[in-house]
Amino acid sequence: MSLLTVSNLTKSYRCGSKTIAAVDDVSFHIDPGETLALAGPSGSGKSTIARLVLRLIEPDAGRIEFEGNDFLALSGAALRARRTRLQMVFQDPLAAFNPRATVARVLDDPLRIHGIAARAERPRRIAALLERVGLTADVAPRAIHEISGGQRQRVAIARAIATKPSLIVLDEAVSALDVSVRGQILELLLDLQRQERIAYVFISHDLGVVRAIAHRVVLLEGGQIAESGDARTVIDAPQSAIGKALVAAAPRLNRIRP
Amino acid sequence: MTALASIRDLTVTYRRDGNEVAALKTINLDIVAGERLAIIGESGSGKSTLALAIAGLMPRSSRIEGRVDWLLPSSPSSGAKAPLGGRDIGFVFQDPSASLDPVMTVGKQIAEVAYTHLGLTWPQAYAKAKSLLERVRLPDPDSALQAFPHQLSGGQKQRIAIAAAIAAGPKLLIADEATSALDTILQAEIVALIRRLVAEDGMTLLFISHDIALAAELAERIAVFRHGELLELGMTAQIVGAPTQAYTRTLLDAHIGLDAAPLLNRAGLDA
Amino acid sequence: MSPLRCFLRTPEAVAGAILLAALIAMALSAALLFPGDPQAIAGPALLPPFQDWSLPLGTDRLGRDVLAELFHGARTSLAVGLAAAAAALAIGSVVGTLAGFAGGLVDEVLMRITDAFQTVPGFLLALAFVSVVGPSLGIVVIAIALGTWPGPARVARAEVLSIRERDYVAGARVIGMHPLAIAFREVLPNALPPVLAMSSVIVAAAILTEAALSFLGLGDPNRVTWGGMIAEGRAVLRTAPFLSIVPGIALVLTVLGVYLAGEGIVETTAVRRGLS
Numbered sequence: 001m002s003l004l005t006v007s008n009l010t011k012s013y014r015c016g017s018k019t020i021a022a023v024d025d026v027s028f029h030i031d032p033g034e035t036l037a038l039a040g041p042s043g044s045g046k047s048t049i050a051r052l053v054l055r056l057i058e059p060d061a062g063r064i065e066f067e068g069n070d071f072l073a074l075s076g077a078a079l080r081a082r083r084t085r086l087q088m089v090f091q092d093p094l095a096a097f098n099p100r101a102t103v104a105r106v107l108d109d110p111l112r113i114h115g116i117a118a119r120a121e122r123p124r125r126i127a128a129l130l131e132r133v134g135l136t137a138d139v140a141p142r143a144i145h146e147i148s149g150g151q152r153q154r155v156a157i158a159r160a161i162a163t164k165p166s167l168i169v170l171d172e173a174v175s176a177l178d179v180s181v182r183g184q185i186l187e188l189l190l191d192l193q194r195q196e197r198i199a200y201v202f203i204s205h206d207l208g209v210v211r212a213i214a215h216r217v218v219l220l221e222g223g224q225i226a227e228s229g230d231a232r233t234v235i236d237a238p239q240s241a242i243g244k245a246l247v248a249a250a251p252r253l254n255r256i257r258p
Numbered sequence: 259m260t261a262l263a264s265i266r267d268l269t270v271t272y273r274r275d276g277n278e279v280a281a282l283k284t285i286n287l288d289i290v291a292g293e294r295l296a297i298i299g300e301s302g303s304g305k306s307t308l309a310l311a312i313a314g315l316m317p318r319s320s321r322i323e324g325r326v327d328w329l330l331p332s333s334p335s336s337g338a339k340a341p342l343g344g345r346d347i348g349f350v351f352q353d354p355s356a357s358l359d360p361v362m363t364v365g366k367q368i369a370e371v372a373y374t375h376l377g378l379t380w381p382q383a384y385a386k387a388k389s390l391l392e393r394v395r396l397p398d399p400d401s402a403l404q405a406f407p408h409q410l411s412g413g414q415k416q417r418i419a420i421a422a423a424i425a426a427g428p429k430l431l432i433a434d435e436a437t438s439a440l441d442t443i444l445q446a447e448i449v450a451l452i453r454r455l456v457a458e459d460g461m462t463l464l465f466i467s468h469d470i471a472l473a474a475e476l477a478e479r480i481a482v483f484r485h486g487e488l489l490e491l492g493m494t495a496q497i498v499g500a501p502t503q504a505y506t507r508t509l510l511d512a513h514i515g516l517d518a519a520p521l522l523n524r525a526g527l528d529a
Numbered sequence: 530m531s532p533l534r535c536f537l538r539t540p541e542a543v544a545g546a547i548l549l550a551a552l553i554a555m556a557l558s559a560a561l562l563f564p565g566d567p568q569a570i571a572g573p574a575l576l577p578p579f580q581d582w583s584l585p586l587g588t589d590r591l592g593r594d595v596l597a598e599l600f601h602g603a604r605t606s607l608a609v610g611l612a613a614a615a616a617a618l619a620i621g622s623v624v625g626t627l628a629g630f631a632g633g634l635v636d637e638v639l640m641r642i643t644d645a646f647q648t649v650p651g652f653l654l655a656l657a658f659v660s661v662v663g664p665s666l667g668i669v670v671i672a673i674a675l676g677t678w679p680g681p682a683r684v685a686r687a688e689v690l691s692i693r694e695r696d697y698v699a700g701a702r703v704i705g706m707h708p709l710a711i712a713f714r715e716v717l718p719n720a721l722p723p724v725l726a727m728s729s730v731i732v733a734a735a736i737l738t739e740a741a742l743s744f745l746g747l748g749d750p751n752r753v754t755w756g757g758m759i760a761e762g763r764a765v766l767r768t769a770p771f772l773s774i775v776p777g778i779a780l781v782l783t784v785l786g787v788y789l790a791g792e793g794i795v796e797t798t799a800v801r802r803g804l805s
Contacts, residue, residue, distance in 0.1 A: 035522070042412065042441045056699050080705035088703045095696040098715050110704040149301065159704065178300035178468065179512040186521055205441040208514040212521045235516060249446035250516050251471035253498060 001068065002029040003199050004053070004167055009062035011048055022048040023059070024223040032166060033197040037210040037231060040220035040242065046203045048223075050169045053201065054088055055079065067166065084114050084163035091172035093152035097144045103130070103155050104140040110162040129158040134188060150181035154188070161192060169201040174209065186213055207246050211235045219243050260329060262291040262430060262462050263312065267324035270307050270316065281307040283486045284324070289430070291329070294456060294463040296477030296494075298470050298509065304486035305466050309434045312464065313347050341430070345375040348423030348461075352435035354415035358407040358422075364391075365403030368422045375426035390421040393458075394451060413444040417451065424455060431456060434466045449476050470506075471513045474498050482506050542793025548786025555603040563597035567753050571597070575769050589761055589772050599779055602755040605748075606783060609670055610736035616674035617731055621681025622717060622724055628682070629689030629720075630712040640686070643679045651676025655738055659747045666749045669742060673735045680731070681724045688720035729791020733784045740780055755780050 011023040023045045030036045038046040051057045053064060055071065064071040067085060074082055090096035097106055107126045111117045117125045127137035133154040139147060147155070153173065160168050170189070174182045190213060192198055204210050210217055214231040219242055226240040238244050270282040282304045289295055289312075299305040310316050312326060328341050341347050351357040359367055368390055369383035378386060384403070391399035394417040407415055416436065423431060433452060437445040453476055456463045467473045473480060473494075480497040482490045482505065490503045501507050537543055559567075571584060571594040578587040578595070586595040628639035646654070655672035662668050692698065693716060701711045742748050743756030755776040762772030 041443050051699075054699075054703055056702060080707070083703060083705040086703075088700070090696045090700065092696065096700045098697050098701075098719070100718055109701070109706065113705050113707075113710075159700075163704070179470075180300060180508055183512050183514070190521055206514075207442070208516050208518060211516060212514050212518050215522065232520065245443050247516060249442045251446075251469065251475050252515055252517070253471045253474060253510065253513055254515070254517060 003032045003034075003067065004201075005029045005063075005065040006049075006053065007063040007065075009049065009052055009064070010060045011052055011057065012060060021223045023052065026062075026220075026223070026225055028218050028225070028228065030167065030199050030201065033193060033199055034216070035193065035200040035202050035214045037202040037204060037214035037217040038220060039204055039207060039210050039217055039246065040226075041205060041246070043222070044220040044242075045223035046220050047171055049220075050088070050171045050201065050203055054086060054169060081114070084110075085165050086167050086169075087160035087163065087165040088169045088171065089153070089156045089160050089173040092176050093149060093156045094145065096156055097152070099145060101144050102140070103142055103144065103147065106144065106155060106159055107140075107162060110159060114163055116163065125162075129162055130155075132161070132192075133158040134184070149177055150185065153177060153181075153185055157185075157188065157192070161196070161198070164196070165198060167199045167201065169203070171203045172205075173202075175204065175206065182209075189213070205246075207235050207250050219246070260291050261288040261327075262329060263289045264327045264329075265289075265312070265324070266327070268308075268311060268326065269323040270304075270311055271321045273319055273321075278321075281320075281486050282311065285488050287481060287488060287491065289462060289464065290479075291429075292460060292462055293479060294453075294465065294477045296465045296467060296473035296480045297483060298467060298473055298480055299483035300468055300509075302485065303483040305483050306434055307486075308483070309349075309432050309464065309466050312430075313349055313432055314341070315349070342375070344371055344428075345426045346429055348426070348428035348431045350416070350419050350423045350431070350433045350436040352438050354412065354419040354439075355407065357419055358415060360407055362406075363403065364405050364407065364410070364418050368418070368425050371422055371425035386425065387421070390425055391418070393455065394418070394421045396421075413440055413447065416440065416444075416448055420448075420451065420455070424459065424461070427459065428461065430462045430464065432464045432466070435468070436465075437472070438468070445472065452476070469513075470498075470509045471515065482509070536793050536797040539793055539796060541789045542796070545786050545789025545791070545793055548782055549790050552603055552607060552783050552786060555600050556607045559597075559600035559604050563594070563600055565597075567597040567601040568593060575765065577769070578771055578775075586775055587771065589758075590765060590769075595758075595772065595775060598753045598758055599755075599776060601753040602758060602776060603779070603783075605666070605752050605754045606736050606739060606780070609666065609673070609739040610732045610787075612670045613673035613677065613735035613739070614728055614732040616670060617677035617735075618681050618724060618728060620674065620678040621683075622685045622721065624678070625682040625685025625687075625724075626689050626712055626717045626720060629686040630693055630708070630716055636686075639682075643682050646675065647679035649676070651734075652738055652741065655742060656745070656747065659742060664742075664747050664749055666752065669739060669748060672742070673738045676738075677731055677735065681727055684727060685717075685720050685724050688723055689716055692716050692719055726791075726795045729787050729794070732791075733787045736780070736783060736787070 007027045009023055009026045012019050012021040026049060028036065038049060040046050052059050104126055107129055108122055111122050111125055126140055130137055130139060135151060135154050139151065144152060174185050177185060189200065193200065202210065202214050211231055216229065217231040217234050218228040219226045219234065219240060221242040226242045227234055227238065234243065235247060238247050265285055265287045268282055268285040269280065271278045271280050285308065297305045297308060311322060316322060365384055365387050368387035369380065372378050372386040373380060373383040388399050388403060391402050396402050396414060396417050437448045440448060449472065452463065465473060465477055477494055480492065480494050481488055482503065484505055490497065490501060490506050497506060498510065501510065537546065570592040572581065572588050572592050574588060574590055574592040576584055576588040579585065580587065584594050586599065589595060624639055624643065628636045654676040658672040658675060659668055698711060698715055701715050739754065740756030743754040744760045746760065748754045748757050758776040759773045762769065766773055
C-alpha cells in the first residue's frame, strides 16, 4: 500500500481579475522508503504541491491520503499530532528557523510539543539527534545564525527526524548549499532513508541531483504533470517538451573535458 | 594580450565586532581585455568581495590594500585613471528585485544610465532603452518600458538588470551570481544572453559563480578562490581537465551532472 | 563595539541619556533628600527662588518647598509615563499579533475595535475615563494607555502580517506547534523591534498627558505632580511666575530627554542591524 496518495489536487490563486491555476489536477503516490522527485521550472507548481501536502495551505479540490487516512479531514489537535509523521526541510535553513533560536531550542520544540521525551531526558535526546546527522553535541547551545549553512541544514534534518516521520518533504533542500556540502547532505539523507525507511518528496529544478538520488520523478509545467516515471529513464530520454528543455539547459562538464 | 585591469597584492579586510576579517589575501590577477573570466568559489571564498573591490563598491568599513591598475581605451588619459561605475563597469547582481528600483518604471531606470553617462537627451535615452530591451530579447519592449519591476518575472527582471548594466557601453561587465536565483532553464537563457552581448559589444566579462560546470560553459579562463585566496588560475580546459589543486578536483567531483553515477543504492530499497 | 558605546556615539543620544539619568536620579533620591511629606508646609508662602538656601527654589502659595515638590513630581511623571507606555505597548502588541496572525474574522473584529479607540482623541478619552472612575494613580495610567495602544497595535499587526509568511512560521506549523504558541513564541518576539521603537514617543506623550490631566485637577490628589504644580502656580502667574516656570522647564527637559534617548536607541539598533 502506498504511503501517500495525492489525487486530482487543484489549487488556484486569484491575481487581480485573473485566476491562475498553480496546481491543476495533479495525482501521484509515494511508497514507504521511496524518493519521489517533483521537478520543473519556477512557477511549475512544485513548491505549492509541497505546501498542500503538508497542509500549510488548503487545496481547492482533490484528496490527500496519508498512511491510510484522509489527511484533509484532520484538523486541530488531531492534525498537529499526525504532523509528527510528515515533516519538511526548507531551502534556506536560515529562514526556516526563528532568528532568535538556538540549536537546542529548535530541537527541543518537537520533543516537547509531542511529549516524546521528558524534560530531563531531552538534552540527551537532542545530543543523540545531533550525532545522528553528523554534528557534535557541543553545537546545541549555539545560535542558529552562528553556525554554517551546512550545519544549519543538518539541524533542519535533525528536527525533521525528531518525531520519527515516515515522509519528509525536501523543498529545494540542497539548492542553496555549497557544492562540497551538498554531496554530504545528500549522503546523509540517503543514509537516513536506508536506516529508517523514510520516504522523501524531493523538490528540485536540478535534474542532475534528481537523477542521482530519486527513484521516480514527476516533471511539472504550469501546475500540470508533463511526464512521470523512473527517474533515470525519464531524464535520460525525456519525452515531454519541458523535460527536453530541462535536460538541454543543465550545465555539463563533459562538454569541455578532453 | 593587453590587460584591462591588473590587480596587484589586493588585500581586503572587514572590521566586524572589533575583529579584522580578511576577505581577500594578496590577490594578483590580470583581467585580459575582451576575455570571459570566471571567478569560482564557495561561500566565504571572497569572490563577491573581489567583484565589489574591482568595481569600487566596497563599503567604507572595509580596508583595501594593494592596487588595481586600469587600461581603459575610453578615457583620454588612460593608465591609472579609475573607472567609473555604470559607465566603464556594468554590474549585474544575484537578486534583480533588490537591484531594480521598485517605484521607477523599467524604461526610466535604463534610460537614466544612458542619460547620465552618454550625455543623451531624455527622448534619445528612452529610444536607447527601447533598443536595449530588444537586445536583451524582452517580449514586447514597448509595454515593458512602462512596466514596474514587480509586474515582471524573475528572468525578465534579470534581463532588465543586464540591459541597465550595459546601457552606457561599459568595457567590463561583472555578473555576480547573476543566474543563481533562477531555475535551470532561465539560467541557461541568461548565460546565453550574456555570452551574446559580451561578444557583440566586445566587452570583457567577469563571471562570478559557485557553479564550476556553469562557469566552464561560458568562460575562457577560470580562477578558483578559497578562503580569500586565489588557488588556481588557468584556461577552462586545463582547470576542468587537469586541475593542479586538490580543492579544484573536489569542486569538479562534487558537480552532479546528468551523467553522474547515481548515489542511490536501488538494491537497498528493493531488498 | 558594545551596544552602550555604539549608543553613546551621537551627541543627541548623550544629551538624552544625561537628561534621563538626571530625571531618574531625582525620582530615586526624592525620598532620601526630602524624606518628609512634600505637601507639608516648609516655610513662608511665596518665597522667591535663591533667597533662602534651605529652600533653594522657594515656596508656593501654601509655603510648600518647590524643590521637594519637583523631586517628588519626577517620581509621579516617570512612574505614570513608563507604566502607561508599558501597558499601551503590551496591549497593542498582543492585539496586533492576534489580529495579524489569526486573520479573517478575528482580525476584522480586533481592528474595528482598534479603529473605535483611535477615532476618539486620546486625551478626551483619558479625561472622560478619569472623570467617571475617579482620579488615582492606577486609573490615570489606565486612562492614558486606553488612548495610546492603537498605534502600537497597528504597527505590530503590519509586522506580523509579513512575519507570518516566513518559512520559520511554516516550520513551526509543520512540527505541530499550537497556533497560540506560534503567535506568541515565534512571531511576537520578532515583531517587537519596530513596536519598541515607538516607545520614546509614547512615554513622552504619556508624561505630557499625565501633566495635562493633573493641570485640570484630574491627577491623583495625594501625589505631587508637575502638572498640578503648574496649575497651582497659575493663580499667581503675574506675581510669582517661577511657580509655573520651574515645573514647566522640568517637563520640557524630561520630554526632550526621552525623545533624544529614544532616537539614539533607534539609531543604534538600525546601525547594528545594518552591520549584521
